[in-house]
Amino acid sequence: LAERASLRQNINLMQLVYGKPASKSLNETLDCIDEEESEDDEFFKPKGEGNKKSKEGTDVNDVDIDDCSKFLNTATKKNWKSEDLIASIRNRFVTGDWSKASLRNQFSE
Amino acid sequence: MVKISYTKLKGSQNMRLRLLLSTLSSTPILIEDIRANATLPGLRPHEVSFLRLLEKISDDCFVEINETGTKLKYKPGIVMGGRHLVHDCGESRAMGYFLEPLIVLALFGKKPLSIKLRGVTNDSKDPSVDTFRSTTLPMLKQFGVSSEGLDLKILSRGVPPHGGGEIILSVPIVQDSLKAITWIDEGMVKRIRGITFSTRVSVQFENTTLHSARGIFNRLLPDVHIFTDHKTGPQAGKSPGYGMSLVAETTSGCFISADNAVYRAQEEDEDGELEDEGKKWLIPPEDLGEQTASALLGEIEQGGVVDSTHQGLLFLLCALCPQDVSKVRVGKLSPYGIQVLRHIKDFLSVKFVIKPDPSTGTVILRCVGCGLKNLSRKLS
Known part of the structure; x- marks a missing residue:
């Protein structure tokens, strides 16, 4: 069952990148496009900046989207002073547990 | 006359990526509807500047833009490279915008490239020149690009809105082709390096930024060094600002970066692109340090080799x-x-x-x- 689940996720990710952007359900990798909202917008589309402002930034389907490789993720909003968060990435540092960290690289085909 | 078949594309999105891929694959492209419905239609200054840059480094390339700038025809030429080139990037986008496609193109040139770029070195939208030096260039080495002749020198800095920065970029060519890689080992973060800069403001801004960033890392790693780069006089460009670029190096040689910059935006600009940001600093230095440090930790948490x-x-x-x-x-x-x-x-x-x-x-x-x-x- 786990195998099947991972297979489905795999297809989803491939679809997400290469499939037609209009006809798919988005999974957790890209939580940005609100389908219903964008359909409504399509109907009453004012020719101007007003509409674009609200869609700007997150809409991948915008043909005039800003050309920018930098992606500001939400992690900046997390409070990295809290102990829990610090503990969660502790093993990604040389000061953490090396044996646990090496597990990350044992990737099963 | 030879008729050329153009690949038709729409909209202004990913313009430099399209131009880059078009050049690499020698596919002529025709882009239509470039901001056709916007109040200010057509190409933006940085996009035109990028086209000029392409013309500069390549031979026999052909660019045609219609009157309103909503339609663009591009027939790629041969990337020549060359030494002692100069290009003015303008002020609408930072150099990172130009550098990203430029380094890939330069690798596949006839001669090694060495070019002086003028414009904005650091802003909040594009990767800064510091990040380029610390992260992007080492990344190329993974693909078998020789480190000899791969260099980026910062002569002077410039932040928006008036820029005034200058850098010299040198990129070697690949002799035959790149090297395929298997790169899945992220390793563990062994050191964090960084640089803070300030132009036309007190050095105190840097120190504050530095301390607040250190405060975040202190509980994770002792090996944290953040350098300061205080610029004055002509080296500081034309606008005041400050910023920070951080990079985490892992045991397997991956570089993870985060950067940001703060500057005053032009308050009255007919460009329409800039938001009203008022006259005060957008982010105080303490917050800038914390935010950049958090962004770096966020990237580390996410994983991946880049x-x-x-x-x-x-x-x-x-x-x-x-x-x-x-x-x-x-x-x-x-x-x-x-x-x-x-x-x-x-x-x-x-x-x-x-x-x-x-x-x-x-x-x-x-x-x-x-x-x-x-x-x-x-x-x-």
């Missing part, structure tokens, strides 16, 4: 490799990364196999490169 900003470049380099399997690990796919993947498929017909790795929340991508050879080198 940060989200460099995903696009990584995919592109993989696709340009010889016909051999490349395998890379990244964190969450960034929107820009996805765009790059789509364009790679369109132009180079390289399709990646994308597989999530649920145990770590990362994504493994595999592809067979398109086998791009450095053809311009052989022409003599």
